[in-house]
Amino acid sequence: MDRLSADCRRIILEQSKRANVGHIGSALSVVDIITALYMRVLRIPSPGDPDRDRFILSKGHAALALYAAFYMKKWLNQEELNTYCCNESYLGVHPDHKLKGIDFSTGSLGMGLTMGAGAALAARMQTSKRRVFVLLSDAECNEGSVWEAAMFSAHHGLDNLIAIIDLNGQQALGYTRNVLAMNSMSERWRAFGWDARDVDGHDIQAMTDTIETLKETRGIPHVLIAHTTFGKGVSFMERQIKWHYMPMNDEEYEIALREIDHRA
Amino acid sequence: MRRPFIRTLTELARKDERIVLLTADLGFMALETFSESFPDRFFNVGVSEQNMMGVATGLAEAGFIPFVYSIVPFAVLRPYEFIRNGPMDHALPVRIIGIGGGFDYGTNGISHYGLEDIGILRILPGMNIVAPADHLQACEALKSTWNLPMPVYYRLGKDEVNTIAGLDGRFEFAIPQLIGKGTDILIVSIGNVTNEAAEALKILEGRGVQGTLMVVSHIHDSMRDNLADVLKMFCLAITVEGHFVNGGLGSLISEVVAENGLPCKVLRCGVRTFPNGLSGSQSCMHTLNGISGRQIAEKGLELLGKMPGE
CATH class of the missing domain: 3.40.50.920 (Rossmann fold)
Known part of the structure; x- marks a missing residue:
């Protein structure tokens, strides 16, 4: 496991334990994707730079992984991070644009890609080289609006738009194969006119390398189908539905921390 | 009110490059003045009102002033959550043009009536609702509200011939x-x-x-x-x-x-x-x-x- 990813995982565990909240499994599912983006990929001279790359966490419930990355970027200090889920904090369960570094508020599934499509169209109209990254969950693709945005982006050839699907095969109440099957994910996107690449969503180097090669495919939007494990890094959380919502007790917390440190 | 309104919008767009017009595949014989003048700033997004509102949010965040166009229920009811979480929450200058309102699409039936749009939009603090009484007022209203910082909803009736006697197209911000x-x-x-x-x-x-x-x-x-x-x-x-x-x-x-x-x-x-x-x-x-x-x-x-x- 990458040292940065391990540090971000430790933050996710510490903060969700301190705040006694859930969505731990989702944050652990995307933490390597977010680490790859914020540490290696995104061009953000400063969070307010109009020509920065945009990032939209369309699956807003994994925001804690994003706050961890902001801490690593030094956009948040420890004191600010410790306000996660506290009263009068901008660090809620879902990301809010009032927090420095958040480009768009999210939390309602199926909206991120539509805003991302607009942001990518804007970049092209302004002849900017900035790119737009949107991280979606696989179950989020149940929403019809995702496919409205997919059609629009392909029709307009928005090759500055990069969607990433966190394909962990789970959703709130069950496994996607049992709730609403989303099999052949990459073929679905290809059928909608996208350049789809399957990638290991926990391999930071592989994701970084894949994104680097996207610029060679022009004229169509890109999607990384990131194969991930829900709860990745904490053995008793991996692929377990209950960790979509449950907070940890003291014993679980100790075990989880030990596993993260051991794997790092 | 559509054609005079779009003509006025086209004139404004001539002076301000931030103005963009999106439609969800409606506006036959109404939008051509704009689309022919500014083909690069006109987008028919297809029959997808939710995406249209999301795209408008993304455009507005980057500095554009997007106008989105459809019939009232499709412009407001279908993408309502996208309006709330998009331009409202982000305080962005997206403009929603809803055609019809009330029973303007009388013979088209309930699907085309606009009977709850004002109610559900006016409860959003900060939202502007502009509902002109005739086409003269519609054009004046556009001229004085297109550049507001917050979202604006234009509820435009279809009549572009008759006018209200004594109104003479007057429109003032927040003043009846x-x-x-x-x-x-x-x-x-x-x-x-x-x-x-x-x-x-x-x-x-x-x-x-x-x-x-x-x-x-x-x-x-x-x-x-x-x-x-x-x-x-x-x-x-x-x-x-x-x-x-x-x-x-x-x-x-x-x-x-x-x-x-x-x-x-x-x-x-x-x-x-x-x-x-x-x-x-x-x-x-x-x-x-x-x-x-x-x-x-x-x-x-x-x-x-x-x-x-x-």
């Missing part, structure tokens, strides 16, 4: 427009039923009742005091709207009267029952729902203690 000087009764109207309200006033005058017509064309948090200033001069007000009776103009006026403790009785004329499948012209639908000029006048006479037949 008054027609007439009578003190017996205040008739308050919004948007494309103002012709019915004006007709009612005329009938009342024929019966010796002197009234004033207050045209509310802009709804915004900042305009409540301006409404109260007018309402405090009357003992009786009738509100007229092509909208369900709860949540829209009549509710707004009642709130202002109650919050200011004004001694003014309010009668709300609006749509009281869910459409039952019968459709017809706009005028027919107004009569079916008790909001024709004659019916409004009769209610006024009744309230004033004058029998309609007297």
Whole structure:
């Protein structure tokens, strides 16, 4: 496991334990994707730079992984991070644009890609080289609006738009194969006119390398189908539905921390 | 109001490159002035109103002023959550153009009626609702609101021929427009039923009742005091709207009267029952729902203690 990813995982565990909240499994599912983006990929001279790359966490419930990355970027200090889920904090369960570094508020599934499509169209109209990254969950693709945005982006050839699907095969109440099957994910996107690449969503180097090669495919939007494990890094959380919502007790917390440190 | 409005928008777009027009595949014979002048700033997104609102949010975040176009229920009801979480939450200058409103699409049936748009949008703090009474006012309203920092909803009726006598296209931010000087009764109207309200006033005058017509064309948090200033001069007000009776103009006026403790009785004329499948012209639908000029006048006479037949 990458040292940065391990540090971000430790933050996710510490903060969700301190705040006694859930969505731990989702944050652990995307933490390597977010680490790859914020540490290696995104061009953000400063969070307010109009020509920065945009990032939209369309699956807003994994925001804690994003706050961890902001801490690593030094956009948040420890004191600010410790306000996660506290009263009068901008660090809620879902990301809010009032927090420095958040480009768009999210939390309602199926909206991120539509805003991302607009942001990518804007970049092209302004002849900017900035790119737009949107991280979606696989179950989020149940929403019809995702496919409205997919059609629009392909029709307009928005090759500055990069969607990433966190394909962990789970959703709130069950496994996607049992709730609403989303099999052949990459073929679905290809059928909608996208350049789809399957990638290991926990391999930071592989994701970084894949994104680097996207610029060679022009004229169509890109999607990384990131194969991930829900709860990745904490053995008793991996692929377990209950960790979509449950907070940890003291014993679980100790075990989880030990596993993260051991794997790092 | 569509063509004059889009012509005005095209003129504004000539001076300001931030203006972009999106449509969800509607606007035949209405949008061509813009689309032919600025093909690079015109996008038919297809039949996808949710995506249209999301795209507009993304464009606005980058500095554009996107106008999105559809028929009222498709422009407002379908993407409502996208409006709330997008331009409202991010305080972005997205402009929603809703065509129709009330029973403007009379023979098209319930799917095309706009009977709850004002209610669900006016509860969002900061939202601007612009509902012009005629096409002259629509153009003036656009000229004075297109560059506001917050979202604006334009509710445009289809009539682009008739005008409201005495209004002369006047529009002022947060200020209702008054027609007439009578003190017996205040008739308050919004948007494309103002012709019915004006007709009612005329009938009342024929019966010796002197009234004033207050045209509310802009709804915004900042305009409540301006409404109260007018309402405090009357003992009786009738509100007229092509909208369900709860949540829209009549509710707004009642709130202002109650919050200011004004001694003014309010009668709300609006749509009281869910459409039952019968459709017809706009005028027919107004009569079916008790909001024709004659019916409004009769209610006024009744309230004033004058029998309609007297």
